[in-house]
Amino acid sequence: MHEVHGDAVTSTAQSIRDRVRKAIKGQKQKTVTVLSCLLAVEDELGWIPAEAVEEVAEFTEATINDVWGVVSFYTNFQTQPLGKHRMEVCWGPTCHLVGAQKVADQVLKSLGLPSEGTTADGAITLRYNTCLGACSNAPVVSVDHHLMGRMTPSHAADAAERLKRGESIGGGHAS
Numbered sequence: 031m032h033e034v035h036g037d038a039v040t041s042t043a044q045s046i047r048d049r050v051r052k053a054i055k056g057q058k059q060k061t062v063t064v065l066s067c068l069l070a071v072e073d074e075l076g077w078i079p080a081e082a083v084e085e086v087a088e089f090t091e092a093t094i095n096d097v098w099g100v101v102s103f104y105t106n107f108q109t110q111p112l113g114k115h116r117m118e119v120c121w122g123p124t125c126h127l128v129g130a131q132k133v134a135d136q137v138l139k140s141l142g143l144p145s146e147g148t149t150a151d152g153a154i155t156l157r158y159n160t161c162l163g164a165c166s167n168a169p170v171v172s173v174d175h176h177l178m179g180r181m182t183p184s185h186a187a188d189a190a191e192r193l194k195r196g197e198s199i200g201g202g203h204a205s
């Protein structure tokens with residue numbers, strides 16, 4: 031049993047490495063940097079695993095420490111895997127003016143999180159966003175890339191509860 035688990039872990043790590051290499055090598059721009067590689071990885075995986083740091087270091091001939099330095103400098107890079115579902119609460123000025131704080135507080139409470147991050151069961155990741163591009167419908171929340179405008183704390187709680195029950199959210203209540 032232990033061996034099977036070990037194999038599964040190894041094969042997951044290998045598939046992550048394969049996806050990382052493909053993302054790094056697939057960059058179309060002329061100038062490839064540590065930052066551009068990390069962005070390509072984040073586009074592919076949604077986060078930066080340790081394997082990616084190693085691959086980026088090798089590809090760009092930088093040191094692993096240098097790559098970690100870039101990862102930690104840009105706080106938007108996630109170093110933990112994302113949950114199956116993603117909620118983003120807009121924290122931009124327009125949303126802030128019309129109640130984003132209360133919406134965010136409610137989402138944190140519903141998900142049992144102290145701040146941005148992923149729920150203990152790994153199911154839902156909450157992030158703040160500086161503008162979800164639908165300011166006229168502020169306050170705005172995005173659930174699995176589906177925009178929900180004119181959010182109230184109770185709508186936000188409802189969306190969070192539905193995600194916790196494993197329901198998908200789509201259609202209706204769009205921006």
Ligand code: FES
Pocket residue numbers: 120121122123124125126160161162163164165166168169170
């Ligand atoms: S500030 Fe929230 S959508 Fe633009």
